Amino acid sequence: MDSYKIAFDINGNDNGIFAAIQASVEFAQKNPHFNIILIGPQSQIQDLITEKYSTFPQNISIIDNPNIASNPDNIRASLHEDTSMNQAIELVKNQQADAVLSSGNSGLYLATSTFKLKRLPNISRAAFMPIIPTIIGRKFLLLDVGANIDSKSDFLVEWAKIANVFAKVILNTQKPNIALINIGTEDSKGTEVVREAHQILKNDKSLNYIGFREPRDILNYVCDVAVIDGYGGNLVLKSLEGAILSFKKLLKEKIMMTPTRKLGFLLAKNAFRDVAETLDYRNVGAAWVIGVNGVAIKSHGSSDSKAYLGALNQIKIALENNILAKVKKAIENE
Amino acid sequence: MDSYKIAFDINGNDNGIFAAIQASVEFAQKNPHFNIILIGPQSQIQDLITEKYSTFPQNISIIDNPNIASNPDNIRASLHEDTSMNQAIELVKNQQADAVLSSGNSGLYLATSTFKLKRLPNISRAAFMPIIPTIIGRKFLLLDVGANIDSKSDFLVEWAKIANVFAKVILNTQKPNIALINIGTEDSKGTEVVREAHQILKNDKSLNYIGFREPRDILNYVCDVAVIDGYGGNLVLKSLEGAILSFKKLLKEKIMMTPTRKLGFLLAKNAFRDVAETLDYRNVGAAWVIGVNGVAIKSHGSSDSKAYLGALNQIKIALENNILAKVKKAIENE
Numbered sequence: 001m002d003s004y005k006i007a008f009d010i011n012g013n014d015n016g017i018f019a020a021i022q023a024s025v026e027f028a029q030k031n032p033h034f035n036i037i038l039i040g041p042q043s044q045i046q047d048l049i050t051e052k053y054s055t056f057p058q059n060i061s062i063i064d065n066p067n068i069a070s071n072p073d074n075i076r077a078s079l080h081e082d083t084s085m086n087q088a089i090e091l092v093k094n095q096q097a098d099a100v101l102s103s104g105n106s107g108l109y110l111a112t113s114t115f116k117l118k119r120l121p122n123i124s125r126a127a128f129m130p131i132i133p134t135i136i137g138r139k140f141l142l143l144d145v146g147a148n149i150d151s152k153s154d155f156l157v158e159w160a161k162i163a164n165v166f167a168k169v170i171l172n173t174q175k176p177n178i179a180l181i182n183i184g185t186e187d188s189k190g191t192e193v194v195r196e197a198h199q200i201l202k203n204d205k206s207l208n209y210i211g212f213r214e215p216r217d218i219l220n221y222v223c224d225v226a227v228i229d230g231y232g233g234n235l236v237l238k239s240l241e242g243a244i245l246s247f248k249k250l251l252k253e254k255i256m257m258t259p260t261r262k263l264g265f266l267l268a269k270n271a272f273r274d275v276a277e278t279l280d281y282r283n284v285g286a287a288w289v290i291g292v293n294g295v296a297i298k299s300h301g302s303s304d305s306k307a308y309l310g311a312l313n314q315i316k317i318a319l320e321n322n323i324l325a326k327v328k329k330a331i332e333n334e
Numbered sequence: 335m336d337s338y339k340i341a342f343d344i345n346g347n348d349n350g351i352f353a354a355i356q357a358s359v360e361f362a363q364k365n366p367h368f369n370i371i372l373i374g375p376q377s378q379i380q381d382l383i384t385e386k387y388s389t390f391p392q393n394i395s396i397i398d399n400p401n402i403a404s405n406p407d408n409i410r411a412s413l414h415e416d417t418s419m420n421q422a423i424e425l426v427k428n429q430q431a432d433a434v435l436s437s438g439n440s441g442l443y444l445a446t447s448t449f450k451l452k453r454l455p456n457i458s459r460a461a462f463m464p465i466i467p468t469i470i471g472r473k474f475l476l477l478d479v480g481a482n483i484d485s486k487s488d489f490l491v492e493w494a495k496i497a498n499v500f501a502k503v504i505l506n507t508q509k510p511n512i513a514l515i516n517i518g519t520e521d522s523k524g525t526e527v528v529r530e531a532h533q534i535l536k537n538d539k540s541l542n543y544i545g546f547r548e549p550r551d552i553l554n555y556v557c558d559v560a561v562i563d564g565y566g567g568n569l570v571l572k573s574l575e576g577a578i579l580s581f582k583k584l585l586k587e588k589i590m591m592t593p594t595r596k597l598g599f600l601l602a603k604n605a606f607r608d609v610a611e612t613l614d615y616r617n618v619g620a621a622w623v624i625g626v627n628g629v630a631i632k633s634h635g636s637s638d639s640k641a642y643l644g645a646l647n648q649i650k651i652a653l654e655n656n657i658l659a660k661v662k663k664a665i666e667n668e
């Protein structure tokens with residue numbers, strides 16, 4: 001069996017470094033052919049390990065780097081600082097690691113991955129692509145969710161091709177349904193950018209393009225790949241997440257109002273548990289950075305160990321299926 | 335007490351004309367100083383009335399017009415057809431009615447209102463503005479939700495001024511909190527359009543502008559007026575609605591799976607009822623057409639009588655508070 005190395009920048013989580021360690025230990029124990037390189041504050045990592053674990057997996061190593069960017073908004077300066085993020089990405093660049101995972105600043109991670117790993121041939125822009133759960137259990141890829149404010153129709157088409165490969169591998173679908181997310185389903189609807197992309201994709205025989213879909217139905221499962229400009233995609237993602245969080249909050253408040261309702265909740269509790277599992281936000285916490293010459297994923301800044309484990313497992317599937325080579329082949333066939 | 339006339343185009347509802355009649359009767363009985371002019375298929379209306387009501391309010395009249403646009407996408411041709419929508423809007427134009435309500439084709443209604451009523455001075459574009467409920471019970475105005483695909487920063491600023499007046503009147507708030515909905519809260523986030531509007535609104539002392547807000551928190555109540563370009567606003571609205579519908583559907587499925595869960599649901603049923611009342615979509619079914627020289631509102635194409643009643647009650651508040659004059663004053667003070 002091939003072996004793989006994952007560079008894991010563990011600084012930059014709002015809740016400290018333990019969730020990353022916990023997920024790494026669990027993942028490393030289950031996957032002896034993977035090596036995890038933790039990049040973070042070495043002595044703190046070692047103290048935590050000594051405190052919490054009797055044995056420590058041999059396939060985890062540590063690189064001491066406690067530094068995060070002094071000002072993540074200053075990308076030019078940040079690129080040259082000795083940070084754990086830069087070091088993690090450089091491990092991939094220098095082929096000392098096969099993939100990189102970070103929960104640091106999103107904008108900086110995207111810019112640094114693009115700058116250090118370079119864009120893939122024929123790809124104009126990198127994009128963020130999370131996996132989103134639907135109510136029927138199937139998941140879909142949504143992109144771009146905010147890497148790009150101004151998108152062109154070509155970007156959407158290029159992203160569709162890359163996401164098509166990811167959907168085959170990560171979602172295990174033979175012929176992924178690709179949709180453009182739009183404010184209506186008729187050809188005339190939406191921005192010029194999305195209408196142009198629609199015309200190009202309709203004529204692309206390499207993709208199973210199914211046309212425009214509206215965000216209203218998206219969580220019921222309408223497609224395997226949902227392509228949209230970064231501005232729209234970010235609004236959609238945050239609206240979907242926000243609406244569900246608000247609804248749950250309100251329902252909880254109304255349930256706690258009387259003892260009878262509380263009893264009813266206890267009896268129906270497993271239904272709520274099932275719903276939470278189906279729509280687990282921790283599936284959404286990680287977003288692929290696509291379009292760069294490397295396997296890179298971004299975890300949410302407040303990821304817990306389950307969220308990190310989800311990201312590590314996605315990386316595993318991606319590497320074991322040689323995803324980068326497949327992506328390159330798909331976009332070189334142009 | 336002043337008396338008012340509402341022109342009600344009752345064609346164009348997917349479920350027929352009865353919901354409109356039902357809402358009109360209920361509204362007319364409660365509000366003798368309002369006259370409702372139903373524009374629709376007269377004999378069918380009269381048959382329904384005879385069948386369902388022993389007495390018919392004297393403050394409802396009927397204009398016979400069973401016609402809808404032959405091709406609503408052809409706006410130029412539709413403007414000259416003898417349709418109930420055109421007739422309803424013309425009643426307002428000719429000061430034979432004070433407000434117009436329709437659930438016909440959205441794009442056509444917007445174009446026709448703009449063409450026949452004309453835009454208000456200093457206003458570049460008309461916009462759609464629904465009232466959205468939040469989980470704390472307060473409501474907010476969201477605009478534009480799709481009247482304009484390409485928006486400029488000036489449009490957002492103009493809409494903010496109009497919506498500020500509507501929020502005072504319709505939401506009964508003294509100093510409405512105005513926000514721009516954006517993909518982040520820092521000054522540097524978002525499109526050039528929204529960043530420019532942000533700078534203009536920050537310096538506008540006539541408005542209580544509170545800055546950028548993200549759609550993630552919007553249903554928890556963050557502002558009274560949420561301004562966004564029409565493309566983004568439509569995506570946000572459909573994502574919010576869709577996420578809640580999907581979540582409810584999934585929860586229902588999971589509850590129906592076992593007898594114990596069903597029993598629990600029965601005990602907690604009132605909590606669900608409370609949630610449904612707080613987030614009643616029928617408050618969202620109607621959207622104001624703002625920026626035109628007239629009081630115009632659009633109801634959803636599948637409105638039931640409660641949704642229509644909501645729209646009629648909004649019109650009532652608007653007219654009794656002389657909203658159009660207040661809007662004109664606010665935008666003339668430039």
